[in-house]
Amino acid sequence: MQALLVGKIKPRVAIVGCGTVGTAIGKLLRDVDYRISGVATSNLETARRAAGVTGSERFSSFPWEVTRGADVVFITTPDDLIESTCMSISEHRGFDKNVVVIHCSGALSSDILSSARDCGAEVANLHPLQSFASVDQAVSLLPGSFCTIEGDSSALPIVRQMVEDIGGILLEITAEKKMLYHAAAVAASNYLVTLIHLALELNEAAGLATDTSFNALLPLIRGTLSNIGEKGIPAALTGPIARGDVATVSAHLKAIEKDAPELLQLYRCLGLYTVGLARAKKTIGREAADKLASLLGR
Numbered sequence: 001m002q003a004l005l006v007g008k009i010k011p012r013v014a015i016v017g018c019g020t021v022g023t024a025i026g027k028l029l030r031d032v033d034y035r036i037s038g039v040a041t042s043n044l045e046t047a048r049r050a051a052g053v054t055g056s057e058r059f060s061s062f063p064w065e066v067t068r069g070a071d072v073v074f075i076t077t078p079d080d081l082i083e084s085t086c087m088s089i090s091e092h093r094g095f096d097k098n099v100v101v102i103h104c105s106g107a108l109s110s111d112i113l114s115s116a117r118d119c120g121a122e123v124a125n126l127h128p129l130q131s132f133a134s135v136d137q138a139v140s141l142l143p144g145s146f147c148t149i150e151g152d153s154s155a156l157p158i159v160r161q162m163v164e165d166i167g168g169i170l171l172e173i174t175a176e177k178k179m180l181y182h183a184a185a186v187a188a189s190n191y192l193v194t195l196i197h198l199a200l201e202l203n204e205a206a207g208l209a210t211d212t213s214f215n216a217l218l219p220l221i222r223g224t225l226s227n228i229g230e231k232g233i234p235a236a237l238t239g240p241i242a243r244g245d246v247a248t249v250s251a252h253l254k255a256i257e258k259d260a261p262e263l264l265q266l267y268r269c270l271g272l273y274t275v276g277l278a279r280a281k282k283t284i285g286r287e288a289a290d291k292l293a294s295l296l297g298r
């Protein structure tokens with residue numbers, strides 16, 4: 001593998017699982033002169049189409065038929081099939097010695113590819129920190145997206161090279177901390193949805209229709225994101241907790257308890273966390289922080 005890098009010979013890449021990410025990575029690598037030696041997916045017609053998009057030499061519905069002879073194998077099936085697909089390729093002796101086997105899951109680490117390691121392969125994870133709804137979208141968004149990698153030290157040089165070649169931005173992590181990294185992505189993406197839903201529910205309890213309410217909140221949400229980008233956290237924090245305005249927070253709790261009691265616990269929990277940010281911003285003293293914490297934690 002090192003020879004491939006040093007000699008600048010592009011590795012032969014096989015893709016197993018020809019959905020959004022597998023097909024897009026195949027196309028992007030092909031566009032920068034990697035050889036896509038084979039693609040495999042459970043549906044032969046899909047494999048045929050993916051071979052057309054990626055310029056692959058071979059296609060099959062049996063992964064081991066296309067993985068043999070490859071220098072790099074991407075397993076881009078749905079997450080819950082990565083480990084079993086890897087095992088099945090291993091059982092069919094589908095991995096050459098020293099091949100680099102990569103999966104793209106955000107939640108799982110490269111350790112789930114241990115059956116390939118047992119065959120003499122090197123394993124890694126390459127997770128594009130982005131959400132893709134289609135192959136075309138992935139092809140246009142992957143360049144410029146952060147791509148988080150971890151894995152065997154001998155596998156990482158070629159993984160770094162591929163990320164660089166497709167225009168991704170490298171972020172490196174350890175297998176051990178992968179789950180925390182994924183929890184962070186869930187917090188930033190999924191819980192943002194939850195947070196905005198909380199705001200919409202409170203507005204609904206206030207008599208505002210969801211469409212109007214969302215349109216009204218959107219400039220506030222965008223402004224806050226832009227402040228976070230410009231000033232960072234905790235500097236971007238504003239509002240009653242940042243001001244130490246105990247009376248307003250107390251009035252919020254009473255109003256929510258009366259008209260939307262099912263949201264009270266979440267509001268309290270977020271408020272308590274925010275008191276810590278206000279202390280870090282140094283806009284409230286210990287006395288105000290204690291009052292707010294006791295009010296919100298009650």
Ligand SMILES: NC(=O)c1ccc[n+]([C@@H]2O[C@H](COP(=O)([O-])OP(=O)(O)OC[C@H]3O[C@@H](n4cnc5c(N)ncnc54)[C@H](OP(=O)(O)O)[C@@H]3O)[C@@H](O)[C@H]2O)c1
Nearest residue numbers: 017018019020021041042043046076077078104105131132
């Ligand atoms: N989409 C995203 O936004 C995104 C972002 C970052 C990372 N990822 C990761 O990328 C990986 C792939 O996700 P995706 O979004 O590309 O999924 P996807 O579009 O659902 O594609 C997965 C493909 O795997 C194929 N497949 C299913 N079972 C298989 C099997 N037993 N053997 C071989 N192929 C099989 C399916 O093809 P057929 O059934 O048609 O044969 C399907 O098209 C996942 O690990 C995911 O976590 C996705």
